[in-house]
Amino acid sequence: MKATATIVLTSLLIVAGIVPRPLIATEIPASERRSGYTFMGAETRAMQDDDTTNPGMLGVLDGEALWNRKAGSAGKSCAGCHQDAKVTMKGVAARYPAYDKELSRPVNLEQRINLCRTRHQQAEPLAYEKHELLALTTYVAEQSRGMPITPDPTPELQPFVAKGRDLFMHRQGQLNIACTNCHDDNWDKHLAGAAITQAMPTGYPIYRLDWQSLGSLERRLRNCITGQRAQNYDYGAVELVELELYLMARARGMPIETPAVRP
Amino acid sequence: MTAALINVPKKAKAGDIIEIKALTSHVMETGYRHTATGEVIPRDIITSFTCRFEGDEVFRADFFPATAANPFISFFTNASKSGKFDFEWIGDNGFSQTASASITVE
Amino acid sequence: MRRQPVPTRRRFLGLAAGAIGALPAAISVRPAEATPEMMATAIRAVTGGAPVQTGKVKLDIPPLVENGNSVPMTVSVTSAMTANDYVKSIHVFNEKNPQPNLGNFYLKPNAGRAQVSTRVRLADSQKITAIAKLSDGSFWSTTADVVVTLAACTEDVI
Numbered sequence: 001m002k003a004t005a006t007i008v009l010t011s012l013l014i015v016a017g018i019v020p021r022p023l024i025a026t027e028i029p030a031s032e033r034r035s036g037y038t039f040m041g042a043e044t045r046a047m048q049d050d051d052t053t054n055p056g057m058l059g060v061l062d063g064e065a066l067w068n069r070k071a072g073s074a075g076k077s078c079a080g081c082h083q084d085a086k087v088t089m090k091g092v093a094a095r096y097p098a099y100d101k102e103l104s105r106p107v108n109l110e111q112r113i114n115l116c117r118t119r120h121q122q123a124e125p126l127a128y129e130k131h132e133l134l135a136l137t138t139y140v141a142e143q144s145r146g147m148p149i150t151p152d153p154t155p156e157l158q159p160f161v162a163k164g165r166d167l168f169m170h171r172q173g174q175l176n177i178a179c180t181n182c183h184d185d186n187w188d189k190h191l192a193g194a195a196i197t198q199a200m201p202t203g204y205p206i207y208r209l210d211w212q213s214l215g216s217l218e219r220r221l222r223n224c225i226t227g228q229r230a231q232n233y234d235y236g237a238v239e240l241v242e243l244e245l246y247l248m249a250r251a252r253g254m255p256i257e258t259p260a261v262r263p
Numbered sequence: 264m265t266a267a268l269i270n271v272p273k274k275a276k277a278g279d280i281i282e283i284k285a286l287t288s289h290v291m292e293t294g295y296r297h298t299a300t301g302e303v304i305p306r307d308i309i310t311s312f313t314c315r316f317e318g319d320e321v322f323r324a325d326f327f328p329a330t331a332a333n334p335f336i337s338f339f340t341n342a343s344k345s346g347k348f349d350f351e352w353i354g355d356n357g358f359s360q361t362a363s364a365s366i367t368v369e
Numbered sequence: 370m371r372r373q374p375v376p377t378r379r380r381f382l383g384l385a386a387g388a389i390g391a392l393p394a395a396i397s398v399r400p401a402e403a404t405p406e407m408m409a410t411a412i413r414a415v416t417g418g419a420p421v422q423t424g425k426v427k428l429d430i431p432p433l434v435e436n437g438n439s440v441p442m443t444v445s446v447t448s449a450m451t452a453n454d455y456v457k458s459i460h461v462f463n464e465k466n467p468q469p470n471l472g473n474f475y476l477k478p479n480a481g482r483a484q485v486s487t488r489v490r491l492a493d494s495q496k497i498t499a500i501a502k503l504s505d506g507s508f509w510s511t512t513a514d515v516v517v518t519l520a521a522c523t524e525d526v527i
Contacts, residue, residue: 041433041435042431043431043435043440044435044436047441052268052270052284052286053286053335055286055332055333055335057268057286058267058268058286058288058333061268062288065266193435194435194518209435209436210438212290212291212331212332212333212439213290213332213333263435263436280481280482293467320477321477321480322474322477322480323474323475324472324473324475324485324487325473325474327470327471328466329463329466329468329470329471329472329489329491330471330472330488330489330490331439331440331487331488331490332438332439334487334488335486335487335488336485336487337485337486337487338474338480338484338485338486339482339483340479340481341479341480341481343479
């Protein structure tokens with residue numbers, strides 16, 4: 001209840017324009033922010049750096065094929081409306097999740113792509129974590145590689161960012177531990193051999209060696225929530241999108257690495 | 264969907280030793296894993312990779328359950344003349360995938 | 370700004386390590402291990418019992434691996450690579466995976482350089498052996514030790 005009060009209060013402050021963006025203040029000083037890339041071993045970094053060895057590039061290749069393939073009863077391909085992704089999708093992933101007016105809520109990139117399938121292609125939505133959706137998302141996100149993360153500034157989005165921050169700070173699960181306890185307070189430590197890192201969402205979808213496949217940011221978040229021994233959220237749940245929003249706000253200005261490789 | 268990412272230099276001088284890299288999509292299910300309910304997930308791997316130049320074998324490899332998912336392989340060959348490299352992956356359950364890449368040798 | 374009290378670091382690390390350690394490994398990769406004897410048998414299948422000398426072969430594999438699911442490895446062999454003096458094949462073995470083979474690679478004299486790279490799975494810290502068969506029928510080998518650290522947050526099978 002305290003949490004809700006905080007959100008209400010903060011939203012009020014935002015609306016009042018008293019504190020322009022109080023919740024986007026980073027807990028880790030900007031100069032100390034580091035991508036998960038910098039915590040990896042030389043071999044894993046090399047795998048990400050070389051497009052001819054990065055397995056995530058297979059997803060980009062499949063995504064490109066899907067981009068040009070007609071789907072749904074509208075008989076249109078993504079390219080049919082958006083033409084060359086290299087031009088039209090440049091920078092898009094750097095500002096997602098974004099606000100969808102029709103739904104009055106934020107949508108992440110996977111959800112946006114599925115909205116295009118249902119709204120514009122008259123096709124079935126693609127299932128979360130299945131290769132087709134991951135490949136399309138990776139292909140779209142790869143068009144922003146190297147570009148700085150620039151969160152969507154829509155005012156309606158700010159309460160969702162605030163909720164995401166709250167979730168990040170909130171202790172939960174059998175361990176009564178919060179994301180912040182690991183990723184803000186102990187990012188320089190290791191857990192059972194793995195670097196904890198700062199939880200920067202710079203490389204998604206990622207090729208994770210542990211998964212032996214591509215996977216979304218939501219899958220990564222669900223892994224950490226399982227680690228907290230807390231009740232998990234379903235794919236697409238607004239709470240996960242709120243966490244994504246906060247993580248992107250926290251990583252403002254850091255370059256997109258998609259498709260990143262992570263251990 | 265399956266995709267293969269082949270890296271062959273587009274051009275080389277006669278006698279150059281060139282590196283060829285090949286990456287292909289495959290789960291490489293070992294046959295040693297179990298589902299949450301305890302059933303064995305059946306083996307599903309690529310067992311062989313062959314590279315031919317103008318029909319002649321240049322390089323071949325046997326893969327095993329120990330080959331990482333989305334198999335990566337790199338090897339060398341002597342660029343003698345212009346022509347086409349053909350790549351072939353064969354595996355369990357009738358898996359077969361091919362790709363090709365051309366080189367111009369000056 | 371609301372900020373909850375943070376546990377002391379010592380308490381935190383104790384908790385978290387406990388959490389990770391107690392996590393069920395959702396899918397096991399290790400039913401039965403291969404044994405050094407199985408590796409020896411697999412090697413004999415390649416050499417036919419011929420003597421294996423140490424040398425000529427170089428095995429590049431990281432001594433400390435972040436995740437055993439994908440370990441980059443390069444094997445190179447010192448050889449003139451001419452029509453009558455070349456490396457016919459390279460074979461790589463391990464002791465502790467369920468199965469002793471990591472890869473067989475067959476070369477031609479016109480390879481120019483006897484070198485192959487691939488990525489393998491290692492279920493545990495262990496010794497890796499690479500053997501090269503030369504065109505004169507001789508066998509050469511080298512070994513390397515690899516330490517595999519495990520990933521932290523595992524998950525349910527999806």
